[in-house]
Structures are given as structure tokens and as C-alpha cells.
Amino acid sequence: MIADNHRLIVFTSKKGKQGTEGLAYQWDYVVETQYGSEGMADGSCPKRTESKPMDSKAQSLVLLNFFTSNPSQSWACSNNSAPLISRLNACYHASAKRWPNYIAVDFYMRSNGGGAPLATDIANGRLQCGHDNIAHCKISSASAPAPASASSPAPASASSPSPAPAPDFAATSPAISSSPGPAPGPLNSYY
Template identity: 50%
Template sequence: MGRSRSFTAAPVRVVLAPPLLLLLFLLGLLRPAAANVGDTCSTTADCGAGQWCFDCEPKFSGSHCVRSAATNPFQLINNSLPFNKYAYLTTHNSYAIVGEPSHTGIPRVTFDNQEDTVTDQLNNGVRALMLDTYDFKNDVWLCHSSGGKCNDFTAFEPALDTFKEIEAFLSANPSEIVTIILEDYVHAPNGLTNVFNASGLLKYWFPVSKMPQNGQDWPLVSDMVASNQRLLVFTSISSKQSTEGIAYQWNFMVENNYGDDGMDAGKCSNRAESAPLNDNTKSLVLMNYFPSVPVKFTACLQHSQNLIDMVNTCYGAAGNRWANFVAVDYYKRSDGGGAFQATDLLNGKLLCGCQDIRACSQGSGVVCSA
């Protein structure tokens, strides 16, 4: 007779998820999709790509998702057209940044015009920079000054520092083009050339000899990229075109008034130094839209329908030509699309005759409206 055996079942362990982990899991499942432009938000994390959470305080409506990055026409459509067939978001006094520490040891007493570093501006789609260059401390500095003289209390930083930021961006983004527009007070012989050389930017230089005369089209962007001539520089000093090979701005570009005069609704008159806006012998059109005294608080309202209206006004004033550059202060501040939407409108008009560049791309879902 066989021996009986007894078996003891192994205990079954039931592991319960800690309540906190379970809660986090459920919250992840229930998290709403990223908000669209105009939706309410608490933080930028609530908003979609290319947006940030911002409170346009004068509207007293709380924080909403607004645009924070430009649409790249070269990537969305193509880069096979002439340089003057695209529009480029431009920052006025790109170097005059809120909170920039003093580099002279003297507290700064002057206006600021932007809130991001030049690197961040470029990464967010800004493609043209307005810089004020001065002789200062036996070097070239960026200053927000008056009377053509830089002071300890108006100086922001050596131009070399900003130029190195631009060089780093061009090096990291081999398909992009950057334009620098200089309000130039440098009189030291080859002063600017020396700084451009020290920064490493000369290897990207687009030569004056390739710039069009008499209103002709510029070279194709694709050719500029292929030749690595991806930096355009314009100066306000005419003699430097022959002495340093830096293009004199007014030989190639027309521009409307800056400051309050450039924001006068229904009017778009040319800046005094510029040829008339409808002078078709200049292939590039620059539209300024910023007040004489920069005010962060009201910038978000300025970058709304009023900006779009001025884009259309300047189109007529420029002989039915859309602007290639739109220059603004505090470029990210708006109540929705802001300066980014204005640039999208311009690229839409330039590339396919639509109100939005996204309508130029098949399958975007954006309907073309003329």
C-alpha cells in the first residue's frame, strides 16, 4: 500500500499598486490634448508646440496659448525661389534684452526691446536682426544710445558676443539664412570687418557683388545655401560698401518710418533715408512696426489686427509689393498669432497668393483665401 503524500499550495501574492502611482497613471490617461492658440492655459506645458502660455494683461482675459515660433517656409514649402520672394521675422534692437547684466560695471539707463537671447530669437524663427554698432572701449559694442556715442550706461555688450551667437546658429543650421541690419556708428578703419572675422562669420558672407541691381531678383535661396553664403549684412554707412564690402542698406532696400510714425493706421510712408517705398529698383521691402518708446505691457495688443492691417497698407504703399522683413519689439508678445501670423500671411501671399503660408502646403487642411 503506497504512502500518502500531502501537498501545500504556494501562497499567491497579490501586489497592489500604490495609490499615488495609480493616480498618476489615471491622470496620464485622462490628460487633455495640447491646447490650441487662444485656449486658456496655466503653464506653457498646457499649450501645443510652438506656443507659450501668456497673459495679454490689457485685455483682462487671463492666460492663453499664443504663438512663440515662426513657420519655416524653406521647410514647409521649399527654398527654390529667390531670397526676395520670402518674408522674414525681424527683431528691432535684437541685442537690447530685458535683464541683460551690465558689462561695464555701471547700471544701464536705456530702453530694452526684446526678452529673449539672440540665440533663442533665432531658434524661434527670427531671421533678421537689427543691431546698433558703436566704437566703444577700443572695440565694437552694441549700444542703445543717442547722438552716435556709446556710454557705459547705454552699452549692452561687445558685438563679438552676439556675432558668436549668430555663428553658432548658422553652423548648427546649414539650411538657414540670417540677415543683419546695422545702424552703424563704427568709424574705426575695418572695425566691423575685424569683429566679423574674429567671430567666424566671414565664411558665411554673401558678397555685395552677387546682390542684384535695378530691382532684379536675388539669387535662389537654394543656391545661397549650396554655396554656404548664408549671411547678409547691411550697413547705414555708404562708404563701407567699397571699403569693407558691407552692403549699403539703401542701395538694396526700401523701408517705412520707424517709431510712432510707422504705426499710424492707414499710412505707410518711407523713412527719410530710404527711397520711396514704391521704388522698384530696390528688391527688398522692410516694414517697421514698433513704437518710439517700447512698452512691454501694450506690445501684445500692437501685435494683433493692427499689425495685419499695416502689412496690407504697406503692400499698397510699396507698389503692390509684400514686405520681406517685419520688424517688431518683444516679438513673442501677442493675443494669438502676433508677429508670427503676420509673417505667415506675408509668406502665404508671396508664395501662393493665400492669407496663410500653411494654405500653400497640400494636405495642411488650411483653405486658401486671397
């Protein structure tokens, strides 16, 4: 990592570790949605109890949790499809019109179309160049400015093209993490 000029930022949820171990206190930097079944109501974006309000701009990072309390591969197939894109849009509005920097799901490779890679492509595209897909950023950045609707939500019926290879962007690009449980495929491809 050092040779490649990469950095690792470690957060802690224990405030005391900030001074004793030099770790960044999570709640000074991150707003986070409620995890588990309680946080999955359609059209809502409730904050995690410990988090500041989702629209607090004092924290520069947004973490979107979208997984049930009891991991289920079959539920993940439906949850990681249209409901995930719907949550992405709801949380964009609830988070003071900010796209998530992190998207946490169960079984990230499972969906009925697009899934977590599509949600990440949408969020990356919106963060980087205002388009609905990160693949359009390289094409448009050389020839045209971002569309006027750059800050608008992603289309509710986002199609599921093959996700483009993940470009190596700065820390503002969302990352997918998977909660504990067997997930098909290598997790490190979306760290």
C-alpha cells in the same frame, strides 16, 4: 552655415563701407517704413527718411517697422494684433503691391491674437503661393494653383490659428526681428 549651404548678407547704412569693407549699402536694396511712434499712424505706411519711396521698385526688399519709440510690453500686445495686420495691408499697397521681406516689432511673442507669427505666415503665404497662410502653400502647391486673389491684401479680421512651423524658404520670405528690449522666448527662432 557654410556646411549647410546657407548665406548671410550684411547691409550697412554707411555708403563708404560698400567699397572699403565690401558690405552691401542698405538703401540700394531696401525700402523701409518709418520706425517708432511716428510711423504707426493707422492706415498709413510712411517711409523712413533715408529710404527711397516705398513704391520704388529699384530696391527689391521691403522692411516693415512696427514698434513704438518707447518699448512697452502692454502696448505690444495690442499693436502686434489687428493693427499689425492692418499695417501689413497698408504697406502692401504703398510698396507697389509687394509683401515685406522683413517685419520688425517689439516683443514678438506678445499679442492679443496671432501677432507677429501670424503676420509672417500671411506675408510668407502671399509671397510663396498666394494664400493667406504659409501652411496652405504645401497643401495647395501639389494639387491646385494659387487663388485668383493672390495679390490681394490679407483679410482685415485674420483669425489667429496656431502658426505653422516656419518653413525654410529663400531670402524672399519675411523674417521677424525685434528691436532692443527684453522679449520673451528665443529671438533666433524668427531671425
